[in-house]
Structure formats: structure tokens, C-alpha cells
Amino acid sequence: MKRVGVFICHCGSNIAGAVDCEKVAENAKSFPGVAFSTDYKYMCSEPGQELIKKAIKDHKLDRIVVASCSPRMHEPTFRRCLESGGLNAYLLEMANIREHCSWVHPDDKEKATWKATELVRMAVAKVLKNEPLQRSTIPITKRALVIGGGIAGIQAALDIANAGHIVDIVEKEPSIGGKMAQIDKTFPTLDCSACILTPKMVEAANHPNINLITYSEIENVEGYVGNFDVTIRKKARSVDMTLCTGCGTCMQKCPTKVPSEFEMLMTDRRAIYTPFPQAIPNKPVIDRKNCRYFTTGKCRVCEKICPTKAVDYTQEDELVTQRYGAIVVATGFDLFDHSVYGEYGYGKYKDVITGLHFERLINASGPTMGKIKRPSDGKVPKDVVFIKCVGSRDEAKGKAYCSKTCCMYTAKHATLVREKIKDSNVYVFYMDVRTPGKGYDEFYTRTTDQFGAKYIRGRVSKIYEKGDKLIVRGEDTLLGRPVEVEADMVVLATAMVAQPDAAKLAQMVGFSYDQDNFYTEAHPKLAPVETHTAGVFLAGACQGPKDIPESVAQASAAAAKACGLLSKEEMPTEPIVSCVNEAICAGCGMCVPVCPYKALDLKVIQERAHGKTITRKVATVNSGLCQGCGACTVACRSAALNLKHFTNEQILAEVDALCL
Amino acid sequence: MSVKEAQANWEPKILVFACNWCTYAGADLAGLSRLQYPPNVRVLRVPCSGRVNPQFVIRAFQRGIDGVLVAGCHPGDCHYVTGNYFTRRRYLLMQRLLQYVGVDPERFQARWISGSEGPKFQQVVKEITEQIRAMGPNRKLRDAQ
Amino acid sequence: MSDKVKKMQEIAREILEKGEAKVVIGWEKGTHWYLSPPAFIDKPEEVERLVWDDFCHNNLSKYLKDYVNHEGKVAIFVKGCDSRAFNRLLQDKQIERDKVILIGIPCHGLKDQDKAKELGENADIPKAKKCVECRYPNPLVYDYFIGEEKALDEVAAASEARDFSDVEAIETLSPDEKYEFWNKQYERCLRCYACRNVCPACSCRECIFDQTRVGWIGKANNASENQFFALTRAMHVAGLCIECGECERVCPMNIPIMLLNKKLIKDINLLFGPYDAGVDVDGKLPLGHFDKNDPEEFM
Ligand SMILES: Cc1cc2nc3c(=O)[nH]c(=O)nc-3n(C[C@H](O)[C@H](O)[C@H](O)COP(=O)(O)OP(=O)(O)OC[C@H]3O[C@@H](n4cnc5c(N)ncnc54)[C@H](O)[C@@H]3O)c2cc1C
Ligand code: SF4
Numbered sequence A: 001m002k003r004v005g006v007f008i009c010h011c012g013s014n015i016a017g018a019v020d021c022e023k024v025a026e027n028a029k030s031f032p033g034v035a036f037s038t039d040y041k042y043m044c045s046e047p048g049q050e051l052i053k054k055a056i057k058d059h060k061l062d063r064i065v066v067a068s069c070s071p072r073m074h075e076p077t078f079r080r081c082l083e084s085g086g087l088n089a090y091l092l093e094m095a096n097i098r099e100h101c102s103w104v105h106p107d108d109k110e111k112a113t114w115k116a117t118e119l120v121r122m123a124v125a126k127v128l129k130n131e132p133l134q135r136s137t138i139p140i141t142k143r144a145l146v147i148g149g150g151i152a153g154i155q156a157a158l159d160i161a162n163a164g165h166i167v168d169i170v171e172k173e174p175s176i177g178g179k180m181a182q183i184d185k186t187f188p189t190l191d192c193s194a195c196i197l198t199p200k201m202v203e204a205a206n207h208p209n210i211n212l213i214t215y216s217e218i219e220n221v222e223g224y225v226g227n228f229d230v231t232i233r234k235k236a237r238s239v240d241m242t243l244c245t246g247c248g249t250c251m252q253k254c255p256t257k258v259p260s261e262f263e264m265l266m267t268d269r270r271a272i273y274t275p276f277p278q279a280i281p282n283k284p285v286i287d288r289k290n291c292r293y294f295t296t297g298k299c300r301v302c303e304k305i306c307p308t309k310a311v312d313y314t315q316e317d318e319l320v321t322q323r324y325g326a327i328v329v330a331t332g333f334d335l336f337d338h339s340v341y342g343e344y345g346y347g348k349y350k351d352v353i354t355g356l357h358f359e360r361l362i363n364a365s366g367p368t369m370g371k372i373k374r375p376s377d378g379k380v381p382k383d384v385v386f387i388k389c390v391g392s393r394d395e396a397k398g399k400a401y402c403s404k405t406c407c408m409y410t411a412k413h414a415t416l417v418r419e420k421i422k423d424s425n426v427y428v429f430y431m432d433v434r435t436p437g438k439g440y441d442e443f444y445t446r447t448t449d450q451f452g453a454k455y456i457r458g459r460v461s462k463i464y465e466k467g468d469k470l471i472v473r474g475e476d477t478l479l480g481r482p483v484e485v486e487a488d489m490v491v492l493a494t495a496m497v498a499q500p501d502a503a504k505l506a507q508m509v510g511f512s513y514d515q516d517n518f519y520t521e522a523h524p525k526l527a528p529v530e531t532h533t534a535g536v537f538l539a540g541a542c543q544g545p546k547d548i549p550e551s552v553a554q555a556s557a558a559a560a561k562a563c564g565l566l567s568k569e570e571m572p573t574e575p576i577v578s579c580v581n582e583a584i585c586a587g588c589g590m591c592v593p594v595c596p597y598k599a600l601d602l603k604v605i606q607e608r609a610h611g612k613t614i615t616r617k618v619a620t621v622n623s624g625l626c627q628g629c630g631a632c633t634v635a636c637r638s639a640a641l642n643l644k645h646f647t648n649e650q651i652l653a654e655v656d657a658l659c660l
Numbered sequence B: 001m002s003v004k005e006a007q008a009n010w011e012p013k014i015l016v017f018a019c020n021w022c023t024y025a026g027a028d029l030a031g032l033s034r035l036q037y038p039p040n041v042r043v044l045r046v047p048c049s050g051r052v053n054p055q056f057v058i059r060a061f062q063r064g065i066d067g068v069l070v071a072g073c074h075p076g077d078c079h080y081v082t083g084n085y086f087t088r089r090r091y092l093l094m095q096r097l098l099q100y101v102g103v104d105p106e107r108f109q110a111r112w113i114s115g116s117e118g119p120k121f122q123q124v125v126k127e128i129t130e131q132i133r134a135m136g137p138n139r140k141l142r143d144a145q
Numbered sequence C: 001m002s003d004k005v006k007k008m009q010e011i012a013r014e015i016l017e018k019g020e021a022k023v024v025i026g027w028e029k030g031t032h033w034y035l036s037p038p039a040f041i042d043k044p045e046e047v048e049r050l051v052w053d054d055f056c057h058n059n060l061s062k063y064l065k066d067y068v069n070h071e072g073k074v075a076i077f078v079k080g081c082d083s084r085a086f087n088r089l090l091q092d093k094q095i096e097r098d099k100v101i102l103i104g105i106p107c108h109g110l111k112d113q114d115k116a117k118e119l120g121e122n123a124d125i126p127k128a129k130k131c132v133e134c135r136y137p138n139p140l141v142y143d144y145f146i147g148e149e150k151a152l153d154e155v156a157a158a159s160e161a162r163d164f165s166d167v168e169a170i171e172t173l174s175p176d177e178k179y180e181f182w183n184k185q186y187e188r189c190l191r192c193y194a195c196r197n198v199c200p201a202c203s204c205r206e207c208i209f210d211q212t213r214v215g216w217i218g219k220a221n222n223a224s225e226n227q228f229f230a231l232t233r234a235m236h237v238a239g240l241c242i243e244c245g246e247c248e249r250v251c252p253m254n255i256p257i258m259l260l261n262k263k264l265i266k267d268i269n270l271l272f273g274p275y276d277a278g279v280d281v282d283g284k285l286p287l288g289h290f291d292k293n294d295p296e297e298f299m
């Protein structure tokens, strides 16, 4: 026989003022299963809790109903009370007779008492079907994974490492650094990007807690918070990292020239290469697609020349699996492909370049040694046109959103042109100038007032080549008249867009992304660096367009969240999860797609039937991933799935008790 | 009590399936703000509106409930991200099916009520109670017992 | 004997003789001229039992569930609707494609067996309602094919003819009239579960109506419990029902079950866009996914 104890709280006069608590306690005595029922002034107080504990002992109660305030308020309190009284915490049910009764029905004591009685009856009916549940804990692997080694990834890794945890950075390129490594100077202070980035790269490389896993990609992710099992594909570098000293001899002697991605294809690298001189790690990889040996079977120059015999053509991709407690995703952004715009020449005019090309053109270690020369004929341009919002804020052909950084970097570019080419003219076509941020608007004002860049409000309708000039036609919407500029070079501020493989990675790790494939934060205001997947955090431009200060701030925030997780030995798990009755489950899989946390899967089981061993499929719940929403229980028609603590039986019992 | 008396004393009973994170919190807020509504409403707490099996709703009608409201977070705000999108699909169909077999539309309703919408909770349950009081006790789908 | 029947028997014989399958499931003539019950043939010499006529109603696909743990393959004949049923079961992972040999047979539209019984053998017996409305007379999947596909314009005509006027007629009744109508119908239900057992959308191992320990439903055979059964079954096959009409055909009490199924089909198409169950095996189920822009009525 189950023995329920019912405890009705007065909450001072908060409840007792509108509900006849003694009467409710008296009524409850007649409910099936109730062995003891009483009322008290403050159930949550020390004496109130003592009363419950004593009654558990004296009356051999094995489950408890407390009728008081909202369970959202005091459920944890009374659960603890049950535990210290020797009962399982989940043998408690609460009837909310304050927020849902006395406070909303202050003037009709009879009806409020009737309602309170019924709420208690519902709770009693439910608690009779409660099962003791065990909170378990999952161990937390004290190792973090950072995916992407741009500034955001580097910062997050440094912060986590400095807090004392091991961090692996997986970067798909041969070097860490990301886009910031390509940028020349940074707004609004115009300090050199490499000068502030390189020390961070070096710090990361030398940090005892950080492992750089470059030229590598994520192959597979399994598991859940605290225990992600991640398979990493280390692409074959064809250079033995332990032997190579980074002397670079091979790169000088390699006969194969390949346009350099880092230099935006404006100059060449070799087939054995590091993307840029300050690369970290500063050890080359062989680009097998272009290497003469790999394409024709003849060459092996680098192997011969290497003083340490580090070159190894037989290397193969290596798959390693590592367990992590937390993951920070910092895969950054890509740039919009402006060749969809016929009016800008479909990407065919050599001297119509993007902002990132421009960064390389003014960079002292870039293809032109920092002298601004236009790509077509190497001439120093005198008239330079900048066009903003290329692909941004254009729902028809580009993206609906604002890319946020272009206003500032275009102002930066305009300033730099005026600084480096004294007799130049700079024109900036814009839709709006958006410069919120510390020192940003001042910077923009200097660009126009001090450096004399001419800002023209309006869209460019056409660019065409005329001789060695580019004719830029547009409209000045402020003056309401057409404008035409003869330019030597045009720089497009192309939109920041998600990485091409962004969706694939999100699916692999198991978190969501928006219509533009930027990663979705758990809450736009209150959880901006978390994802909906516990243990996975976001940093930098992979979540949406961001400049460096924002990326760094978000990276530190994500690191703090990851550290919070890694600082614990283990994590308690809610036992309110879904479970499968394998005897009933037909293995139809209808439950699988409704789970928001990918907690459900089908597995094959063996069983004996009619004297034979047969195999069949059944659903299985990963209780580390399940958050207990219960959506699957409704998707399962045969009720093979049930949600603990909110079982079908419990809810039906509540419904029945209420309708009595 | 005679049958007549019982009928005269009839009070409608309305069951609200409320998700823990939004509608239940909204009902708590109505309480905290002392917003009054008829005492005919009973809230049954479920983790998410997606947990509400249509069979629970039919069961309530069988056992003699006068009205049922299924309520949860607004689309996009579900604590479990997508739960209420499934709720919406399921109950768009269920609502039409119930009407098709003769259940009056007022008797079964669904609403999105957020944790900050105490006043909305009050207003919705008030409205439903009034509608149902005007219609009288529900006899459809009801068990003989 | 028609060419089609000859061909049927030939293929069946070949399959059995070569040992490609252990058993061939088709139709045969039983005791009544207006019934062609299923035939389970495992010997080549018995293939002569197989028939194809106006009464081969039984949807054979569901029998495949009985063979899942058997070794070797099973061959079955599939009409258009049977092939949708096959796809359904495949979608529910209840059967394996490579354990079945499908012999497709385009359907000319079968005759109403109740009317046949009533009118007698020599009368002009009308087509079964589901067949008048059928939009997939040609099998959607098969390994062998018998005869010629039904012309597409004929299929298109059927698809235009598809009407929900029977559903709409009920929709226009008042709530009380509707309730009266359905109450009359389900009052008669015996809860024999024949409708469920035959249904290719009901693929459960243990139906909730057999789960007495949970108490979804009482044993009592009263109108209320019967309605619970009717509504729940209808919701359970929502988005899965392939309109084979078998449930209604096998119901001993002639309850118009299709009127419930068709209501849900109508609403699913209206609310969530065109959808035909059992056509695309890899597609998403209407209640297995959602669209953020689904109609919003619960504000
Ligand atoms: C032309 C231009 C000029 C700019 N100038 C400025 C400026 O002056 N000041 C300023 O504050 N901001 C500037 N920005 C913005 C700045 O570039 C970004 O804020 C910053 O780079 C974002 O850093 P991140 O680490 O998030 O992304 P990224 O720099 O894009 O780094 C992402 C890294 O992740 C790696 N990666 C991607 N996918 C994977 C994967 N699947 N697996 C492993 N690794 C992966 C990439 O290879 C890359 O190394 C400018 C941007 C542009 C386009
Ligand atoms: S209860 Fe929710 S989270 Fe858990 S398995 Fe089911 S659908 Fe997934």
C-alpha cells in the first residue's frame, strides 16, 4: 500500500486568506492512498520542513504532496526536504494553491477551497504513480576543442588554456590566424594587424596547454556535453612535423608555382608552402593537387633538398579520435561572391577587386610590397572608387542583413589610399554610413574631413571599361542627379557570409543555424554565446558578421562558459528523460526526427522468438542528450516511449482525478 | 441533491495543459500580479506543449471536462526549441477533427501564452470560461459513468 | 483465362521453380464469386489457383509483416494501392525491400463487393468508391510488371475526380448534427479491431488499444470508448493513410471509417501542402516535421 502524506501550506495569510486550508487538509484525508494530511502556517520554513520529515517517520509515508506556492519556486526546497527525510526527491508532487488559486480567487473562499481541494486531488493521483528517480552524474572530460583558428578561436583557446585546461585548436588551413592575418591595418586605431595578431599566434603555439592541430578537419562528432567524441582528420602534410625545422629551403626550390590563396591569387606560392611568412606552425605542407611529383610522378626536388629529410610523400590522412568536455566553434566567415552582379562586371574586370584584395595590396609583405598598384597593369591608381554594401542589405541578389564591418573598413581603406597616394581622389558610394562603436564615428569623420574622401550616397548602376579606365556610373541620391566617375580601380566591400561548409559542420556537431547559415545562439539576448546544444559555444564571425573587438569579446565569453563547465568534475543530470519500452517499440523511427537534441536513434537488438534468434530495430534514448521535453512520446503512436516523471499513466491519472 | 439542483449548481470545469516554461510561468505571473479569473480553471503542468498527447484531451472529454485549453510558448520561443511547432501541426489537425465529429469549437482551444503574459493568461481563461458557462455542461464524447 | 492471369501464373511458377522466393502471395477464388481472398502459394503446381478479377481487393502488403523473420524472399502481387502500402511499411522500417519480390499489376478499378452481393452476378456492378477516386492505379514500385500501365490521362482524370464532397457534406452540418451522425456510427463499433489489423499505416508491435495496463481505454464497449478509439486511430494514421479503403471494407458494421481518414487527408493537404502517403519513401512525414511558416491559429 502506498502511503501519501498531504501538507497544506497557509503561506501566512497568502493562501489561508482565500482558501480554507484546514478544510482542504480534511478533504484530502478521503482521497485514495492518503495516509496523513495536515496544514501548517509556513511549510517551507524550518519547522514546516521538520513537520514533513517527522510525519514521514511517524506515519510511514512513502510519497508526499505539498500544496503551497508554485513548484517553480519551492520544488527544489521540498525535494531536498524529502531527501533528508529519507525519501527519494521525485516522490514529491506539488499543488500550486497560491499563484494558481488563492491569489487569483481572493473573493470567493468557497470556490477557491473547492479548487484547492481538486488541485490537491490531482497531485495525489499523480504522486501515487511517481517512481523514485536517481539523479546521475556524468563525468566531464577536462579538455576543450576549439574549431577554427582565427582570432576568435585563438583568443578562446588562450583564455581556456590560461584557466588551466587543455585545449586543442583544429584549423583547416596549414596555419592559424584566419582573416585577421590577411588584414593590413585595423580600424579604428590603424595599428598593424600582424603586429597584434602574431604575438597571440605565438603565445598559442607555445602555450603548454594548447595543441595546434592545423591542416585538419572535423570528421565526426558523437556524444554529448562533457563527453564529445570527436574524430579529426589530419590531412597528410607530406612533411614530417617532428623533423622539419621550418628552414624554408624546399619552398625556394620547388619548381611548381600556384596562385597564393592568402594573397588573393595576386601572386604565386609554391606547391610546398606555408600560406604566409609568419605562419604558425611555420612548417610547410605539400599541396598534392598541384605538386609536380604527385601530378606527374617526377620531381622529388624538395625531398632531395630538405636538410632534415622531413619530406615524406607516403604520408596519409590520419584519423584521430579524442574526447572533449566542451566545444567552442569559431569557424569565422567567408566573403560574398560578387560575380552575381552584372553591373559590377560579373567579377571579370581585373581592377574591380574586393576589400580583402585591397588589404593585401597595401600590406608591406603583400604582392606589391605595400605599394598600391592595380592588378591589371601595376599602375598606381589615382582615382579609386569604393562601393559599400555589395551583397549586403540586398534581399534580391545578396543577403538581407548588414555586414557590419564594411562601413569601417571602407573608411579605413579610403584613409590609407589618401595617405599613401598623395594626389589621389577617393570616392565612396554608400547606402548609409553606420559607425556605432568606440572611436568609430570619429574615425569616419576624419576620413572625410581630414583625408578628404568623397562620400556619395547612392547605388552604382554600372561599371564598364573604357580604355584603361573604369567608368563608374551611379546616382547621387542626395543631390538627385546621376554621377559618373572615371576610376583606375574599384574596391567592393563584399558582404560577410557564412563559410560554405557551415551547415555541414553544424549538423555534424548538432546545433542549429539560421537561414543564412550563420550559427544560432541559444538566446539572442541572454545566451548569446551558447548554442541549443549543451557544451557547445560560439565565438566570432561564424555566428554573424563581427569585427575583431567583438569577435574577441565573444571568444572570451565563450571561453568563460567552457571553463565553467570544465571546472567541474562531473555534472548532475536530470533523471526526467524519455525511455523506450523495447518490448513495444516497433522500430518505426517516427520518434527520431521530432527530438530537438538528436537524443533518439535506432539500434539493433537480438532476441529469441519462436525458438530462433532474431534481430530487430528499436529506438534508444541517449539520456545524456535528452532534455525531457516529451515530444517523442507523442510521436510514438504505440506509446513505446514514455517520459519519466511525466508518464502517460501519471498524466491520465491527473486528468481522471480532475474530472471526478 | 436533485438533478435540477445539480444543474443549477453546475460550475464549468476547464483543464489547461500548460508548458512549464511559458504558460505555467504566465499563470504564475497572473497570480503574482493578483489578476483575478474564474476559479473554474485547473492547470496541469507538462514540460512542453509538445508533451500533450491528443489522447489526453479526448480522455478529459470522456471523463466529463467542459473545456480544454492546450497552451505553450509562442512559436520560436519553446524552451526545447521546436516542441511547439509539432504541437501546432498536431493540434491544427486535432482541432478540426474534433469539430468534425461534433465537438463545439469553444470546447477545445489552443493558445500561445508566454511567461510574461500574465494578463493574457487571465484574459484567455476568462473568455473560455464565459463561453463555456454560456454553453452549459459538455455531454459529447462523455463516458456514461 | 485472361492473358494477365496467365502471365501472373507464369511469373509465379518461375519464381517458385527457381527458388527466388519461398512463397507467392496473390489472390484466389474462394467460396463466393464476389470475393477474391488472398492466396499463399508455395508450390509451383499450385499457381493455377491465382486469379486477377474485379474483386482482388485485399491489400496484400501487410501480410509481409508475417514473414519478416523468415529466411528467403517473399513475392507478392501489388496493385497501385498495394504498392503504396508497401512503401508505407518500408517507410516504417517494418519490412526490407530486398527480401520482397514485387509483381506489379496495374489496376483497372475494382468493383464494390457489397453492391455485388446485393445486385447479383449478372447485374452491372458499380466500381468501389475508393477505386473511382484512386489516383495511383499503376504500381509505384515493382520488380516484375504485368500488362500495360494505365494511361496517364485516365489517371489525371481520376485525380480531378478526387473529391471530398462526402467530407464537406459532414462539415456543413451543425455540431450537434455531426455528433449525432458519428455517435450513430460508432455506437455500432464492436471494437473487433479488424480495421486496425488490416491497415498498412498501423504498423505497431503492440497497439495502445491492447495496452490495458496503461489504461488508455476501458474494456467497456460504450459509445464514449468507441469514439476515443475512432478519433485516436484516425490521428494515428494521419499523414500515413494511403487511402486503400481496406479498413472500411473489412468493418463488419459498415462504419464509414474513410470519412475520418479523408477528413485528415483533406486538412493535411490544406494546411501543410500537397501530400500523398506511401508515394515517396524517403520523404518526411507530415507529423514528423514542421514548417516555421505553418498556419498560425493559436495566437
Ligand atoms: C576586408 C576586411 C577588412 C577588415 N578589417 C577589419 C578591421 O580593420 N578591424 C576589425 O576589427 N575587423 C576587420 N574585419 C573583420 C575581421 O576580419 C573579423 O572580425 C575577424 O576576422 C573574425 O574572426 P574569426 O576568428 O571569427 O573568423 P576568421 O578570421 O574567419 O577565422 C576563422 C578560422 O576558422 C577556420 N575554419 C573555418 N572553417 C573551419 C572548419 N570547418 N574546420 C576548421 N577550421 C575552420 C578558418 O580557416 C579560419 O582560420 C575586416 C574584414 C574584412 C573582410
Ligand atoms: S523527451 Fe524530448 S529530448 Fe528527450 S528524447 Fe524525447 S524528444 Fe528528445
Ligand code: SF4
Binding pocket: A580, A584, A585, A586, A587, A588, A589, A590, A591, A592, A618, A619, A635, A636, A637, A638, A639, A640, A641
Ligand atoms: S519508440 Fe515508438 S516511434 Fe520510436 S521507433 Fe519505437 S515504436 Fe517507433
Ligand code: SF4
Binding pocket: C188, C189, C190, C191, C192, C193, C194, C195, C196, C247, C250, C251, C252, C253, C254, C255, C257
Ligand atoms: S472494424 Fe469496424 S467494428 Fe471493428 S473496430 Fe474497426 S470500426 Fe469498429
Ligand code: SF4
Binding pocket: C195, C198, C199, C200, C201, C202, C237, C240, C241, C242, C243, C244, C245, C246, C247, C248, C261
Ligand atoms: S486507414 Fe484504412 S484506408 Fe487508410 S491505410 Fe489504413 S486501412 Fe487503408
Ligand code: SF4
Binding pocket: A637, A638, C196, C201, C202, C203, C204, C206, C207, C208, C209, C232, C233, C236, C237
Ligand atoms: S491504432 Fe494507433 S497504436 Fe494502434 S496499431 Fe494503429 S497506429 Fe498503432
Ligand code: FES
Binding pocket: B019, B020, B021, B022, B023, B047, B048, B049, B050, B071, B072, B073, B078, B079, B080, B083, B084
Ligand atoms: S516549452 Fe513551452 S511550448 Fe515547449
